[in-house]
Amino acid sequence: MFIKRLVKFFSWLITFGYLTPGFSQQQQRVLDNFENLVVDSVSHQIYYEQRLYRNPAIGLLELKQTLNSPRSVEFVPFFQGIPVAGYRLDSTFQTTLLTPKQRQAIYRTVPYGPRQYKIDFRLHPEITTLFGNKTDPFQTKTNVLLQTQLYLTRGLVLNFGVLFPIVNNYDNQPMNIRPAPIFLNQFLALDRRNYLSVSVGSFYNNQYGANLQYRFADLTKSWSFGVESSLTGQYYFPAKGIYYEPLRKIMVMADIAYRVMSKDLTLKLSGGQFLYQDQGFRFDVIRQFYSVEVGLYATKTSLGSTAGFNFAIPIPPGKIAQSQRARLRTSEEFRWEYTYNGEANIGTRYRVGYQLDALLRQYHTSYLSHQIQSR
Secondary structure: HHHHHHHHHHHOOOOOOOOOOOOHHHHHHHHHHOEEEEEEEOOOOEEOOOOOOOOOOHHHHHHHHHHOOOOOEEEEEOOOOOOOEEEEEEOOOEEEOOHHHHHHHHHHHHOOHHHHOOOEEEEEEEEEEEOOOOOOOEEEEEEEEEEEEEEEEEEEEEEEEEEEEEEEEOOOOOOOOEEEEOOOEEEEOOOEEEEEEEEEEEOOOEEEEEEEEEEEEEOOOOOEEEEEEEEEEEEEEOOOOOOEEEEEEEEHHHHHHHHEOOOOOOEEEEEEOOOOOOOOEEEEEEEOOOOOEEEEEEEOOOEEEEEEEEEEOOOOEEEEOOOOEEEEOOOOOEEEEOOOOOOOOOOOOOOOOHHHHHHEEEEOOHHHHHHHHHH
16 A cells, blocks of 8 residues: 555656657667666777666666677676676676776766666665564564665765654654655775775664775675774654764774685675674675575674574565656665574674675676576
8 A cells, every 4th residue: 555655656757658769669668777878889888877676687688688789798887877897798708897097988988967867766675673572572663765866976876765664563763754864875996896885874773974885806706805984873763853872883894705606605704893882703604696695694792692694685576667767666675684682782783775795796707697697
């Protein structure tokens, strides 16, 4: 009922019927899934950005089949207006890491502008659960967020939206409609292997402040490492107004990861100071499948030890309605984590829009090549 009302509310924003010359209606429907699409016939490269699919391989294959491109063409996907890498779908899948000079040349070919992107409304569920309480065995807080993004400059995006509470027997948070996390995020590709993500604003898990993530990641190799640091405080929306605490929570984490490329399996060891000032280590085993990621983890800190699992999945149905300028859809990813010792705040972290290492895993050559070569 909730989704139907939203569809009806936004239907007036969606205008259909635009057809690019040279393409059939069926081809145009596929091309409408992409933004900032430029075909460079001189350099034999296709530049594009897609926010609809969690798995970049789906968009890459869709684009190749729709444009009927030859094997020699190189596909260059963007993230927030920043080119990630180049991919050739030859008999042997090839990945090209981009230098700063190559990125500057791409920027001259593909001028940046907010009008290159749709007004994109995303429905995103937020679920917090706790099992095992004797008086209330299943506690949950479930919300639905209606989110959008405003593209400001290359790599810089403002995320904002509205949160609609559905049910809450988890804590004493009132069932009031309130702002969803509002934050600025700057994504940077410093060179071929070094990436940076900086976020400022209000985040998930009722934290606000500043977050910085750095990662060294060669998208063709197994080893990667990264650092994350943040300064945050807690915020809370009561029935009226807003409550917030001073910025005094310091989180500093470092990790090293090894990828077993034949299995799309990542082993990751991280350590440092977590959100509630406990120091310790966490070990993750992460397996990527077609559009799903599943992980197991164990944590040991000064507050105690715990273990659990997590997963990331796409949210059906995906696209609900869209045109050249606007789109209503479900979020491309729902990420959830369970820990058996949830009341002790052991090794706790908070979420920003994306985790840098999780984002880059999606563009690794082994992950993409295994899917494309199996088609």
